[in-house]
Amino acid sequence: MLNSEFKVVDCTIRDGGLINKWQFSKEMVRKVFLALNASGVDYMELGYRASEKMFTPGEFGLWRFTKDEVVREIVGDTKTEMKLGVMVDIGRVEHDDIAPASESPLDFIRVATYLKDIEKAIWLANHAIEKGYEAFINIMAISSVNDYDLAEGLKQIENETKVMAVNIVDSYGSLYQNNAEHLVKLFLKELKSGICTGFHAHNNLQLGFANTVQALNTGASFCDATINGIGRGAGNCPLELLLGWLKHPKYSIEPVLQAIEDVFIPLSKDIEWGYIIPYMITGLLNEHPRVAIALRNSPEKDKCAEFFRKLTTPECTSNN
Amino acid sequence: MLNSEFKVVDCTIRDGGLINKWQFSKEMVRKVFLALNASGVDYMELGYRASEKMFTPGEFGLWRFTKDEVVREIVGDTKTEMKLGVMVDIGRVEHDDIAPASESPLDFIRVATYLKDIEKAIWLANHAIEKGYEAFINIMAISSVNDYDLAEGLKQIENETKVMAVNIVDSYGSLYQNNAEHLVKLFLKELKSGICTGFHAHNNLQLGFANTVQALNTGASFCDATINGIGRGAGNCPLELLLGWLKHPKYSIEPVLQAIEDVFIPLSKDIEWGYIIPYMITGLLNEHPRVAIALRNSPEKDKCAEFFRKLTTPECTSNN
Numbered sequence: 001m002l003n004s005e006f007k008v009v010d011c012t013i014r015d016g017g018l019i020n021k022w023q024f025s026k027e028m029v030r031k032v033f034l035a036l037n038a039s040g041v042d043y044m045e046l047g048y049r050a051s052e053k054m055f056t057p058g059e060f061g062l063w064r065f066t067k068d069e070v071v072r073e074i075v076g077d078t079k080t081e082m083k084l085g086v087m088v089d090i091g092r093v094e095h096d097d098i099a100p101a102s103e104s105p106l107d108f109i110r111v112a113t114y115l116k117d118i119e120k121a122i123w124l125a126n127h128a129i130e131k132g133y134e135a136f137i138n139i140m141a142i143s144s145v146n147d148y149d150l151a152e153g154l155k156q157i158e159n160e161t162k163v164m165a166v167n168i169v170d171s172y173g174s175l176y177q178n179n180a181e182h183l184v185k186l187f188l189k190e191l192k193s194g195i196c197t198g199f200h201a202h203n204n205l206q207l208g209f210a211n212t213v214q215a216l217n218t219g220a221s222f223c224d225a226t227i228n229g230i231g232r233g234a235g236n237c238p239l240e241l242l243l244g245w246l247k248h249p250k251y252s253i254e255p256v257l258q259a260i261e262d263v264f265i266p267l268s269k270d271i272e273w274g275y276i277i278p279y280m281i282t283g284l285l286n287e288h289p290r291v292a293i294a295l296r297n298s299p300e301k302d303k304c305a306e307f308f309r310k311l312t313t314p315e316c317t318s319n320n
Numbered sequence: 321m322l323n324s325e326f327k328v329v330d331c332t333i334r335d336g337g338l339i340n341k342w343q344f345s346k347e348m349v350r351k352v353f354l355a356l357n358a359s360g361v362d363y364m365e366l367g368y369r370a371s372e373k374m375f376t377p378g379e380f381g382l383w384r385f386t387k388d389e390v391v392r393e394i395v396g397d398t399k400t401e402m403k404l405g406v407m408v409d410i411g412r413v414e415h416d417d418i419a420p421a422s423e424s425p426l427d428f429i430r431v432a433t434y435l436k437d438i439e440k441a442i443w444l445a446n447h448a449i450e451k452g453y454e455a456f457i458n459i460m461a462i463s464s465v466n467d468y469d470l471a472e473g474l475k476q477i478e479n480e481t482k483v484m485a486v487n488i489v490d491s492y493g494s495l496y497q498n499n500a501e502h503l504v505k506l507f508l509k510e511l512k513s514g515i516c517t518g519f520h521a522h523n524n525l526q527l528g529f530a531n532t533v534q535a536l537n538t539g540a541s542f543c544d545a546t547i548n549g550i551g552r553g554a555g556n557c558p559l560e561l562l563l564g565w566l567k568h569p570k571y572s573i574e575p576v577l578q579a580i581e582d583v584f585i586p587l588s589k590d591i592e593w594g595y596i597i598p599y600m601i602t603g604l605l606n607e608h609p610r611v612a613i614a615l616r617n618s619p620e621k622d623k624c625a626e627f628f629r630k631l632t633t634p635e636c637t638s639n640n
Contacts (some may be wrong), residue, residue: 035411107484177533205565241525241526244600253604257601261626265622277585279582304577304580304581305574
């Protein structure tokens with residue numbers, strides 16, 4: 001049953017930026033901000049926050065750093081109830097990169113982590129909480145971990161931090177609906193003290209939206225989406241489908257459709273995302289999309305059957 | 321739970337032909353036939369069977385008529401266990417167009433019908449059965465009928481014909497997973513005497529594959545798919561996703577991927593199908609895609625927000 005307290009988190013700029021190193025103009029991001037604000041979306045993730053010592057400004061666009069002063073420019077004098085935030089990667093941000101929340105236009109920080117780094121993620125999330133932010137932990141590559149380790153990690157989160165939610169991240173786009181349901185149930189069982197469960201889908205198997213519906217119907221209360229499903233590789237759960245399905249009157253699909261018409265259809269001529277066979281194949285094989293991304297950047301980009309054979313032919317001996 | 325007796329029905333040529341009036345070459349259809357045969361697909365629907373009195377040959381390609389002699393050319397001397405068949409529309413085929421099964425390379429005939437024409441469909445299905453074919457009835461536009469009328473229609477089928485299966489056809493691509501589950505349960509309840517339930521999805525809401533999985537997990541035993549999801553408008557459940565999900569060793573995904581590489585990626589440069597916003601909008605609004613097809617053939621093809629406003633603005637008074 002749908003959790004009546006669910007929240008929609010847009011990560012169009014943050015996840016879409018993985019395609020083009022976050023080379024989006026301020027004008028484009030302002031348009032996205034206005035569309036999301038008009039559509040009633042609850043949270044907007046504007047980009048990553050990262051240290052300029054680790055990424056070269058210029059080579060990487062503004063939304064790799066998402067500095068507070070840039071966020072202020074995007075918001076301008078627009079009134080918004082939408083919460084604004086950034087994602088941080090462990091080891092790619094320094095404490096000084098995060099001002100106290102009282103001095104920042106940001107409301108939330110999401111910590112992206114692999115399960116094996118959960119202690120570091122808790123430490124970084126607690127740092128964000130101490131500075132006054134709502135914090136989230138996103139557990140990436142969830143289809144590659146086993147239930148026992150996952151339950152241990154969730155117990156540790158439960159005991160050591162007070163994040164708003166822990167998000168299931170299907171980085172490889174490998175989950176089927178029954179897997180999504182199973183994981184949400186596992187999260188709900190382990191997170192007993194008020195920490196919510198969230199879901200971030202990828203669309204390799206054309207299940208980005210379906211799995212998000214499944215997660216929400218199973219009791220997840222945060223769900224991620226992006227406009228027109230933009231995102232690295234096969235992309236994400238399309239926001240327009242999610243808002244079309246959610247009947248709550250606070251949401252409106254029309255501003256998102258206008259943004260698709262004005263911004264994302266033109267953008268799709270320059271950068272690529274969506275259901276493309278090599279990404280389907282990595283999803284099916286439960287692998288990171290990087291090999292598919294490399295293929296799509298090569299002259300062999302459409303040789304999908306050959307790509308499948310390469311990935312499924314044992315190299316020399318079995319793994320036994 | 322998955323019905324262990326499920327069958328995969330490919331309708332690549334028949335449904336794909338709705339985009340281009342079935343103007344596929346024999347060479348292309350032979351490639352598709354060989355790929356499906358190698359992939360272990362159970363049924364192949366090669367096209368429509370229609371009367372040449374009603375459609376002009378030339379303007380409409382070979383697969384609008386799918387004559388027995390053309391099917392024989394496609395099969396050649398290839399050994400196949402795949403069942404071959406055609407779809408017929410009520411009123412667009414004459415009895416003389418259908419030879420006895422013993423003289424035909426075809427094994428099955430699917431009758432497409434709206435629920436209101438169910439008596440005519442039963443009559444045509446019985447005609448096919450009398451001639452020795454496996455017959456199916458496909459109930460189109462299922463999202464626009466109510467449960468009571470549907471149950472009445474299924475009772476009539478149950479009483480008056482011995483078709484192999486009745487297929488749920490989501491013509492508008494409007495069903496969500498819970499709707500698919502509900503309909504399959506309703507069909508299973510009414511069809512008690514051994515008539516199976518099948519499912520034909522459309523992909524307007526990116527749920528073509530998800531709903532097919534849902535239908536099979538609910539107990540449907542026939543499912544339709546097309547290579548690369550080709551089909552009018554948003555297209556269909558992609559066969560490659562279905563075969564990737566089905567773990568039965570009789571199926572192989574690789575020949576389908578090869579066909580995508582060799583045939584469907586080049587074809588997609590000339591004709592359009594897939595997740596395109598105007599088709600998403602008609603699916604969301606539970607409408608026939610014809611208005612979206614008209615939009616896509618106009619200079620306004622990408623004006624999706626304006627299109628949404630037109631379809632959702634009351635023209636003058638309410639329908640009360």
